[in-house]
Amino acid sequence: MTVQFEHDRIAQLLLEHDIGTDVDLARARLEGGQVQLSIDAAAAATQWGQAAALAIAATASRMFRGGVFIGGLDPVPVIVGSHVGAPLMRALEAAGCRSRNIPAKPYRLHIGSHPQSAADLYLTVSGWRAHVAPYPAQSEGKGNVIAGAAAGALAVSEAFRRHILGDLLAGRQPLTLSLWDPAAPEIDPGDITRLPASLWLLGLGNLGQATMFLLELLPFADRRLTHLLVQDRDRVGEENRLTQILTEPAWIGHRKARMLGAYADRLGFETRICERSFGASSRPEDGEPRVALAGVDNLDARRLAADGRFDLVIDAGLGSSAEEIFDLRLHAFPGRMTPQTAWPDVTGPTEAALNPGLEKLVVEGRLPQCGALAIAGQSLGVPSTAVVAAALQVGQLCRALASGTYCDFVDLTLRNPKAVVATSAMLPDNVSLPSVMPRP
Known part of the structure; x- marks a missing residue:
């Protein structure tokens, strides 16, 4: 699987992680x-x-x-x-x-x-x-x-x-x-007893595809009884091949919503797609899912999805730098936080500095300055963290369906899960989430 360096997020990760390496050494280490x-x-x-x-x-x-x-x-x-x-x-x-x-x-x-x-x-x-x-x-x-x-x-x-x-x-x-309660691993609730009957997937990148991977593994008795709405405005890019676990070469250039919608159809789910951004006018219509799993990096979309228009939103965010690639954070709404307190406005420098490996490529004429700056400003990540985050999202959804409780906040690093910080919340009395039984 050969990918140009401009699209190789994992090689870029090694450059940022180890300031003593260069692109050739990074790719050799990966190979x-x-x-x-x-x-x-x-x-x-x-x-x-x-x-x-x-x-x-x-x-x-x-x-x-x-x-x-x-x-x-x-x-x-x-x-x-x-x-x-x-x-x-x-x-x-x-x-x-x-x-x-x-x-x-x-x-x-x-x-x-x-x-x-x-x-x-x-x-x-x-x-x-x-x-x-x-x-x-x-x-x-x-x-x-x-x-x-x-x-x-x-x-x-x-x-x-x-x-x-x-x-x-x-x-x-x-x-x-x-995956039931990261802060209380001694709790053992037994088998999975309920699965989602209706679900909105917001964001179909690294995390969204990991979520679809988890949904494929779940023991549905009949996937046709579960309705999915998958939403993403972006197209599949070359840079997605190494970080998004369902992406195939034939998907490149096509809309993510269409590719993931077709994938879900092949699995047997009842699927609808949305290729628009999630905006102020976006909300569930009659018959559409009122439970959402969100995995987007757009601040406005995250806040809007969590502002009360769904009965339950479970949002996961992944670390985006070399220091954070094994870190994740989950917020669920309704919960103790408001969307504004969960994701406050961020201020600070907007232009990323070049690491020594990128500077070397510019000096050698292998990469233009503007291209190096674009790479330096990109989010980094690895698919293994996305799968753990998706497992936590899906786990909290199944917990909410079975018990009415869920983690409304989780701060976790895969380097040391014992250091997790997590709190739990309960669904309002007037909310009943649609579910189906798993196969025996």
Whole structure:
């Protein structure tokens, strides 16, 4: 997957992260990044284990350009997502894994508590909790696809920090994240009991596509009973290929709403699209979803969506600089904050400074000054953080459908989930969210 540097957000991330590198060294480091995935037979037969494997394949194939490899997988049918009944190996290969020419020293991720060989990180779940540790778990509990996908993405983040960014602290401590209540991981509410019957997806970029990935994994009994409205005004760009996990080369140049709408149609959802910006006149009409998952970086759109026109809005925001790429923040409305207090006006310099790597490209004549300034002002990100954020959004939605409660604020860094700050809220008595039952 060759992308020009101007569109290569992950190579740009390395330039900003390590001031001693240049574009050639950054791309060489990315090309040398390799991950090997293994999954034991018990985990491979579970929904959570397959969700974790698919999340690793979808994210690591974009973050580790040396390849994502898998070997020794026993024949097992897919039981999650849109390829039910197909061999799991085939689904993983379609998602970006390779099963041949496994390298000698990849970064090794193992799913399950019964590894046949040593790994660098081990993934398990228990209920709604995702676990990642540098040693095998003594046992694993029954889990769901939301926790499984989060565990897979969390492991890829740790692998990227260690193997690509050279962070020696990554992968050394056990990490646990509850997708039900991050501040109270001891709570175990049991299985997923309700799924959305009507949902508005606002923003179809890095986070919005991760959300669609999670919706595809959820155990809907009949997706035709769930109505989606997907909204985004932008077109798919070349720069989206390495950070937005559903984007395909054939999508480039087309409207995101049309591509994601067609994708949702193929999954079986009842889908409508909107290609306008979310503005002052935007609001649900009769028969349209009154629950929204928002993933946009436009301040006005976020405030407008959260101002009371929906019964529930769960908004997630991702860090946009090299220091923040593993950070995320969630706000839900109604909640303790108002849209204005959640997202106050920002003042400060509008022109980003060039890092040494970009300055070198300008001096060498490989990049014009205006192009370098445009790159310096772009948001950075990695798909693994987006998948964890989407899992948290979808987890809070399922929690609200089941219990009427949800986190109205979460401040989380994937580097240390124990340091999470989260508060919970309750739906008003006069609000009832439409839902459907999952399949048994």
